[in-house]
Amino acid sequence: MIDYKSERVMYYKVLVGLLLLTAVTFGLPYIFEAGADLPAQMFIAVIKAWLILMFYMHLKGEKLISVMGIFSLMIVLVFFIIVLVVDVANFQFKDESHITAPQHTTGVTKHVTVPVKH
Amino acid sequence: MSKSYFDETHCAIGHPKSTFMQWMLTVDHKRIGLMYAAVMFTFFFIAVSTALLMRFELFAPGQQFIDGDTFNQAFTLHGVIMIFLFIVPGIPAVFGNIVMPLMIGAKDVSFPRLNWFTFWLYIFGSAIAIASLFTDAGFADTGWTFYAPYSLNTGTNVIFTLVAAFVLGMASILTGLNFLVTIHRLRAPGMTFFKMPLFVWGIYATAWIQLLATPVVGITLILAIMEKYFGIGIFDPSKGGDPVLFEHLFWIYSHPAVYLMILPAFGIMSEIIPVFSRREIFGYRTIALSSASIAGIGYLVWGHHLYTSGMADIAKTVFSLLTFFVAIPTGIKFYDWIATMYKGKIVLSTPMLWAMGTIITFAIGGLTGVTIAMIGVDIHLQDTYYTVAHFHYAMLGGVVFLFFAGMHYWFPLVTGKMYDEPKAKIAFYMQFVGFNLLWFPMFIAGFLGMPRRYFDYLPEFQIYHQFSFFGALLFVAGLVFMFWVFYKGWTKGEKVGPNPWHATTLEWHMPTSPPPLENHSKVPYVDFDPYEYHHGEPVVKFDYETMRRID
Amino acid sequence: MAHEYIPEISTDRDGTEHVVQGWQDDFYGGKLGFWLFMFTEVLMFGAMFLVLTYYKMLHPADFVAASASLNRFLGGTNTVILLVSALTMGLSLLKMRAGDVKGAKLMIWATIILALMFLSIKAVEWTAEYNHGVFLGLDALQSGNPHSKPFGEILFFGMYFTMTGIHGFHIIIGIGLMVWLLKRINAGKVSPEHHILHWNIALYWDIVHLIWVFVFPYFYMIGAASGGTGGH
Ligand code: HEM
Ligand SMILES: [Cu+2]
Numbered sequence: 013m014i015d016y017k018s019e020r021v022m023y024y025k026v027l028v029g030l031l032l033l034t035a036v037t038f039g040l041p042y043i044f045e046a047g048a049d050l051p052a053q054m055f056i057a058v059i060k061a062w063l064i065l066m067f068y069m070h071l072k073g074e075k076l077i078s079v080m081g082i083f084s085l086m087i088v089l090v091f092f093i094i095v096l097v098v099d100v101a102n103f104q105f106k107d108e109s110h111i112t113a114p115q116h117t118t119g120v121t122k123h124v125t126v127p128v129k130h
Numbered sequence: 131m132s133k134s135y136f137d138e139t140h141c142a143i144g145h146p147k148s149t150f151m152q153w154m155l156t157v158d159h160k161r162i163g164l165m166y167a168a169v170m171f172t173f174f175f176i177a178v179s180t181a182l183l184m185r186f187e188l189f190a191p192g193q194q195f196i197d198g199d200t201f202n203q204a205f206t207l208h209g210v211i212m213i214f215l216f217i218v219p220g221i222p223a224v225f226g227n228i229v230m231p232l233m234i235g236a237k238d239v240s241f242p243r244l245n246w247f248t249f250w251l252y253i254f255g256s257a258i259a260i261a262s263l264f265t266d267a268g269f270a271d272t273g274w275t276f277y278a279p280y281s282l283n284t285g286t287n288v289i290f291t292l293v294a295a296f297v298l299g300m301a302s303i304l305t306g307l308n309f310l311v312t313i314h315r316l317r318a319p320g321m322t323f324f325k326m327p328l329f330v331w332g333i334y335a336t337a338w339i340q341l342l343a344t345p346v347v348g349i350t351l352i353l354a355i356m357e358k359y360f361g362i363g364i365f366d367p368s369k370g371g372d373p374v375l376f377e378h379l380f381w382i383y384s385h386p387a388v389y390l391m392i393l394p395a396f397g398i399m400s401e402i403i404p405v406f407s408r409r410e411i412f413g414y415r416t417i418a419l420s421s422a423s424i425a426g427i428g429y430l431v432w433g434h435h436l437y438t439s440g441m442a443d444i445a446k447t448v449f450s451l452l453t454f455f456v457a458i459p460t461g462i463k464f465y466d467w468i469a470t471m472y473k474g475k476i477v478l479s480t481p482m483l484w485a486m487g488t489i490i491t492f493a494i495g496g497l498t499g500v501t502i503a504m505i506g507v508d509i510h511l512q513d514t515y516y517t518v519a520h521f522h523y524a525m526l527g528g529v530v531f532l533f534f535a536g537m538h539y540w541f542p543l544v545t546g547k548m549y550d551e552p553k554a555k556i557a558f559y560m561q562f563v564g565f566n567l568l569w570f571p572m573f574i575a576g577f578l579g580m581p582r583r584y585f586d587y588l589p590e591f592q593i594y595h596q597f598s599f600f601g602a603l604l605f606v607a608g609l610v611f612m613f614w615v616f617y618k619g620w621t622k623g624e625k626v627g628p629n630p631w632h633a634t635t636l637e638w639h640m641p642t643s644p645p646p647l648e649n650h651s652k653v654p655y656v657d658f659d660p661y662e663y664h665h666g667e668p669v670v671k672f673d674y675e676t677m678r679r680i681d
Numbered sequence: 682m683a684h685e686y687i688p689e690i691s692t693d694r695d696g697t698e699h700v701v702q703g704w705q706d707d708f709y710g711g712k713l714g715f716w717l718f719m720f721t722e723v724l725m726f727g728a729m730f731l732v733l734t735y736y737k738m739l740h741p742a743d744f745v746a747a748s749a750s751l752n753r754f755l756g757g758t759n760t761v762i763l764l765v766s767a768l769t770m771g772l773s774l775l776k777m778r779a780g781d782v783k784g785a786k787l788m789i790w791a792t793i794i795l796a797l798m799f800l801s802i803k804a805v806e807w808t809a810e811y812n813h814g815v816f817l818g819l820d821a822l823q824s825g826n827p828h829s830k831p832f833g834e835i836l837f838f839g840m841y842f843t844m845t846g847i848h849g850f851h852i853i854i855g856i857g858l859m860v861w862l863l864k865r866i867n868a869g870k871v872s873p874e875h876h877i878l879h880w881n882i883a884l885y886w887d888i889v890h891l892i893w894v895f896v897f898p899y900f901y902m903i904g905a906a907s908g909g910t911g912g913h
Pocket of ligand 2: 384385388431432434435
């Protein structure tokens with residue numbers, strides 16, 4: 013059995029931290045230009061996530077589960093790197109692509125078979 | 131007469147009186163595995179019949195029995211059943227369930243009720259897939275890969291198939307989850323990871339793939355469904371979506387999925403080879419770790435399916451390189467198996483025959499895979515019968531053959547009886563010859579340019595298709611014969627004791643044959659390696675009542 | 682398992698006894714299983730974020746424009762609501778572990794109410810967007826008609842409705858789980874001694890929150906600096 017009163021403090025501390033970080037989230041757009049704040053936003057999100065994981069989800073001290081979790085995250089990261097950094101960023105026919113330049117076709121050409129490129 | 135798991139069971143809800151309901155509600159891992167087998171092989175035979183239908187149609191150029199649209203639906207049905215309903219649940223659902231807990235000395239899997247639920251989820255998903263056969267729009271005609279944008283435009287009932295694949299994916303995830311926790315938590319005292327039988331290693335690596343790759347295809351299917359219902363545009367080029375992205379996401383799962391199929395099959399191989407060579411396995415650790423590294427590298431190679439789809443050149447190169455790497459751990463396994471047999475006392479029973487046959491067929495499947503991992507070669511051979519022959523050699527000549535090997539190997543464990551060995555061997559030879567006759571000519575036809583997914587072809591390819599046709603007949607005849615031998619064995623076979631093969635792993639040390647409801651009478655303490663032989667005899671012996679060593 | 686479970690003992694060759702871990706009564710196993718399940722959620726949302734990032738790379742300006750039109754006030758309110766609900770859920774587990782079953786139940790009810798508030802606000806938001814003509818299946822998000830938005834905005838809103846929709850679906854499931862948990866507590870199946878179900882549902886609620894921590898800024902905040910309509 014655990015002691016409610018003493019454990020509770022941690023929950024409130026984390027809550028305050030999360031609220032503050034949320035406030036920062038709303039402050040960031042005043043610092044960055046439109047569209048440029050995503051990395052900063054994601055950084056804040058990662059800190060929030062870390063707080064939640066460690067304290068609300070009791071990941072602290074769970075070695076096996078942490079290792080498994082890091083493994084899962086690495087896999088996602090690898091997907092990002094391969095698809096976005098290795099493939100999309102180096103695609104050599106960008107200029108001929110039809111999925112970036114909006115074509116304002118009118119009428120019923122709903123499923124035109126445009127050449128499919130990144 | 132002591133009771134076996136056929137006589138009594140635990141149920142998910144209550145304790146129904148009728149035997150039928152006891153089977154439907156059972157949480158016993160052995161019964162669940164058997165039920166998977168029954169359902170999966172029913173579907174397998176449906177898919178085999180569809181394949182025969184295609185082979186009939188391909189006997190001569192032009193249209194004979196079915197038109198092009200029906201042919202498209204036929205290969206989709208064949209592919210969807212073979213992949214999602216048969217081989218993906220495959221060996222884990224059957225032998226992972228039946229044998230894995232026995233091998234680690236557990237009483238059941240970690241979450242028996244979840245296991246029961248998963249089985250019914252699998253049934254539910256299969257039912258959805260089959261249901262679309264009877265809707266007006268008819269079964270999907272996209273191929274089992276559902277490539278956008280065609281899958282978004284076709285009038286056939288793709289949505290049912292997508293939903294089915296999603297539900298089946300959930301079932302697969304839950305199976306993997308259950309096994310991971312089981313292997314981490316329920317190993318008998320003393321059994322460290324490196325004392326586990328290699329089949330358990332195969333299941334362990336597979337379970338990680340089930341757990342961490344399947345969600346990706348799950349969400350991809352959801353996105354495709356959203357696309358079809360609401361036109362969210364994600365894969366539709368007319369709204370700026372990128373179909374190549376669909377292919378990326380699809381193969382992020384579906385390539386690891388081929389390792390999910392083969393790793394437990396390799397596990398079966400690693401069980402059979404030492405037992406029938408009466409020798410300790412050569413390079414235990416390398417086999418175990420190669421399973422893990424195949425699973426790991428397997429995540430990074432999906433792009434070899436996209437060489438002709440429109441990827442960056444650098445990405446193609448990277449994927450090609452990484453794909454070659456997978457061949458290394460696979461090759462290590464092959465050397466280890468062969469080294470195990472070297473100077474062994476080889477017993478050519480049916481399971482061993484199947485295993486050795488697979489060494490040949492899978493080597494062909496694997497090496498042809500390396501050829502099409504090369505970008506230049508693949509540009510030519512992509513979407514030809516060369517590729518189709520490659521993956522049939524790998525899946526049918528690899529996974530399914532080893533599945534059959536396992537069925538022969540564990541038949542006495544599951545039923546307590548023995549099948550007719552000479553007849554089983556005849557069935558093997560029929561299938562082995564039939565299979566090679568069926569698929570080898572297709573390498574040549576494909577190499578010469580016979581495209582995949584066509585119901586018609588130029589006359590010059592006829593000779594190959596005709597060889598293939600007769601191979602298919604021989605193969606299917608052998609298949610039916612094999613199941614007949616099993617049936618006879620189960621009903622009339624001779625009773626055998628708990629360990630007819632002189633095997634060493636824990637599943638062969640049961641107090642009764644077939645095993646009782648809660649497995650070993652006592653949990654053994656494991657202070658030995660899984661395959662200890664001395665002068666061709668198992669080293670470790672147990673008193674089956676107390677499960678203490680008596681050697 | 683109504684009867685008390687007694688773990689088996691296995692004896693090695695020296696006669697030393699080892700306690701066998703059974704599948705019954707395996708708290709750590711239950712926890713591990715649920716974490717594994719949560720990793721699948723990470724992979725699922727990870728794949729969706731991959732899609733989103735890809736299209737953001739292709740259409741940065743459209744994404745900012747579309748994001749600017751979301752209602753940041755309602756989105757922010759929902760963020761705070763979820764944040765507080767994570768606290769109440771955590772406290773309920775704490776109370777359960779401390780033996781205060783009644784207090785635990787109260788906190789679960791509080792969480793359910795917060796979850797319902799989240800959903801109501803979501804409904805208000807979506808209704809407003811529908812009235813602006815921006816919703817799944819409406820003309821603005823289809824190609825080839827006079828109302829069509831540019832590619833990037835179609836894709837942004839496609840993912841926005843899909844991802845927040847799937848997240849909302851998780852909230853609904855969460856409410857169902859909490860109601861079930863209350864029933865199990867009332868039936869005495871979940872108690873301070875056997876609280877694995879409570880533990881795991883608390884974890885579930887945290888992962889739902891965790892996902893929102895990333896979803897919210899990605900959709901609502903990238904266009905904030907450009908002003909935009911903010912949903913009005
Ligand atoms: C009984 C022996 C089998 C025969 C005669 C057979 C025959 C065929 C034929 C004729 C095709 C169509 C090729 C095309 O037109 O492109 C095909 C496709 C396929 N088969 Fe088999 N097959 C057999 C067993 C299997 C097994 C055991 C599996 C997997 C476990 C399998 C998986 C597939 C897949 C995935 C496709 C591709 C479907 C598609 O294009 O979407 N087949 N098979
Ligand atoms: Cu592949």
